[in-house]
Amino acid sequence: MTTHLISLWDFNKEELRHYIDRALVLKKEAQEGIRHQQLMGKTVAMIFEKPSTRTRVSFEAAMYAMGGQAIYLSGKDTQLARNEPLKDMARVMSRYVDGLVVRTYGQDIVDELAAYATVPVINALTDLFHPCQILSDIMTVLEVKDQPLEELKIAWVGDGNNMANTWIQAASRLGFELILACPEGYDPDAAILAAARAEATKPITVVRNPKEAIEDADVINCDVWASMGQEDEQEKRLGNFQPYQVNSALLASGKKDLTVLHCLPAHRDEEITDEVLEGPQCVAWDQAENKMHIHKAILEKHILEG
Ligand code: CP
Ligand code: NVA
Numbered sequence: 001m002t003t004h005l006i007s008l009w010d011f012n013k014e015e016l017r018h019y020i021d022r023a024l025v026l027k028k029e030a031q032e033g034i035r036h037q038q039l040m041g042k043t044v045a046m047i048f049e050k051p052s053t054r055t056r057v058s059f060e061a062a063m064y065a066m067g068g069q070a071i072y073l074s075g076k077d078t079q080l081a082r083n084e085p086l087k088d089m090a091r092v093m094s095r096y097v098d099g100l101v102v103r104t105y106g107q108d109i110v111d112e113l114a115a116y117a118t119v120p121v122i123n124a125l126t127d128l129f130h131p132c133q134i135l136s137d138i139m140t141v142l143e144v145k146d147q148p149l150e151e152l153k154i155a156w157v158g159d160g161n162n163m164a165n166t167w168i169q170a171a172s173r174l175g176f177e178l179i180l181a182c183p184e185g186y187d188p189d190a191a192i193l194a195a196a197r198a199e200a201t202k203p204i205t206v207v208r209n210p211k212e213a214i215e216d217a218d219v220i221n222c223d224v225w226a227s228m229g230q231e232d233e234q235e236k237r238l239g240n241f242q243p244y245q246v247n248s249a250l251l252a253s254g255k256k257d258l259t260v261l262h263c264l265p266a267h268r269d270e271e272i273t274d275e276v277l278e279g280p281q282c283v284a285w286d287q288a289e290n291k292m293h294i295h296k297a298i299l300e301k302h303i304l305e306g
Contacts, residue, residue, distance in 0.1 A: 002306055004114040004121040005298060007107070008131050008169040009195075016173055020139045022297040023290065030065075030293070039068030042303050044099040047089075048124070049075030050228045052103055054264060055124045055132065058292035059101050062299055065292075071097065075104075090116035099303045105229060120302040127162055127229060128189065133263050134166040136294040138174070140287045141219055144259050149176050150202070155217035156180040157210045158244050158271055159237075160188035163223045163263060171204050172196035179205045181213035183240050210244050214254040221261045222246045222271045238270065247273040251281065264288055 008016065029036075044063055048056060056072065063070040075081060080089055090113045093100055099120045102110050107128040114121040123131055138149065145152060154171070156164050160182040168188055171178035172195075180188060187193075187206055197204055207213055214220050225241040226234045251258060260272075260282040268274040276282060 002118060002120055003302055004110075004117075004123075005131060005302060006110045006114050006121055006123045007129055008134070008166060008173060011173070013173055013175065016135070016170070019135050019294060019297045019301070020142065022300070023136070023139050023293040024142070026296045026300075027290070027293040035065070037067030038300060039063060039066035039303060042068040042098040043096070044068065044070050044101055044299070044303065045093055045097045046070055046072045046101045046124070047075075047078065047080075047093075047104070048072065048102075049080075049104040050125065052124070054288050054291055055103065058288075059124065059295045059299075062292050062295040066296060066299065068098075068299070068303070070101075086112045087116040089113070090121075091118070094118040099299070120306065122298060122302060125162065125228075127227070128192075129166045129169075130162045130263070131166055131169075132294060132298060133163065133291065134170050135298075136290040137221070137261055137263065137287055138170060139290045139294055140261065140283055141259065143286065143290075144283055145218060147218075149174055151176075152218045153177040153179065153216055154219045154221065155213040156182075156221045157213055157246055157250075158182065158222050158241060159186050159225055159227070160206075161223060161227050163221070164188045165192045167221065168192055168196045168204055171202065172200040175201045177202040177204075179203070179207060179213045179217065181207050181210040181244065183244060184208065186240070210246075210250055211253045214250065214258065217254060217258060219259045219261060220246060220251075220254065221263075223263055224265070224267055225271050241271065245269075245271060245273065246276055248275055248279075251276060257281075259283055261287060 060070040103124040225237045262284040
């Protein structure tokens with residue numbers, strides 16, 4: 001059976017933990033010089049309709065490190081740019097490669113590719129979700145905090161965007177507390193929030209005040225104020241989001257060991273100050289590294305097991 005990774009909703013707690021636990025093992029093994037070639041002879045196509053530094057390179061590096069191959073296709077390089085139907089693309093690509101890693105706009109695009117592909121489709125970011133990123137972010141949290149995930153309180157400050165939506169799914173499935181501070185008009189997706197709350201064992205709360213969100217929090221997350229595809233809103237958002245900047249004044253109101261996450265790319269002195277991004281509480285560089293280890297765990301599971 002083909003198992004896609006297009007939304008965290010498709011996995012239970014144990015399955016989500018598997019990616020993280022396996023990535024921690026693969027990271028340790030890589031540090032010890034242990035190499036695997038489990039994807040020898042396997043190829044993935046990377047269909048990216050939006051820019052990427054980390055996700056693209058860490059997926060490609062993960063494939064090569066495990067003996068496989070990756071073919072990168074930017075949005076403008078395929079016949080999708082000339083309106084070839086997604087269902088045709090999915091079926092043709094399935095005859096050539098062992099998996100599709102897709103970064104695009106609508107979640108409906110990865111849904112349709114997955115409906116027609118006979119090889120696994122992995123969501124490398126849509127407007128709605130960024131599942132691979134949240135798995136590596138949680139892996140990073142577990143490396144830093146000496147506590148079970150279920151005992152941690154995680155805060156999100158800023159836009160209720162694809163990252164926020166995916167944190168909400170993760171909080172619900174993995175059972176940790178999540179509090180989001182978003183400006184009015186920039187809340188996370190209401191349907192995702194409702195579905196998450198319906199099964200959550202810990203509170204998932206949306207507030208307006210960033211200080212309220214980080215009170216007693218163990219981790220604070222931030223992300224750009226204008227995501228890819230929202231460039232024309234950049235100016236307006238700069239004004240609306242200013243009170244949500246993660247800076248030293250905000251951190252001063254939180255716990256001393258508050259850990260700062262940023263998935264990158266960062267806009268210094270917009271959503272996060274240079275001081276905080278470069279400061280001792282920020283683990284953005286570990287998050288970036290961990291993307292490669294998580295991607296190895298994802299590829300191993302989906303490409304080997306189908
Ligand atoms: N965090 C992340 O997805 O980065 P890229 O856009 O560079 O892939
Ligand atoms: N919310 C951001 C995440 C970038 C990794 C975006 O979609 O552009």
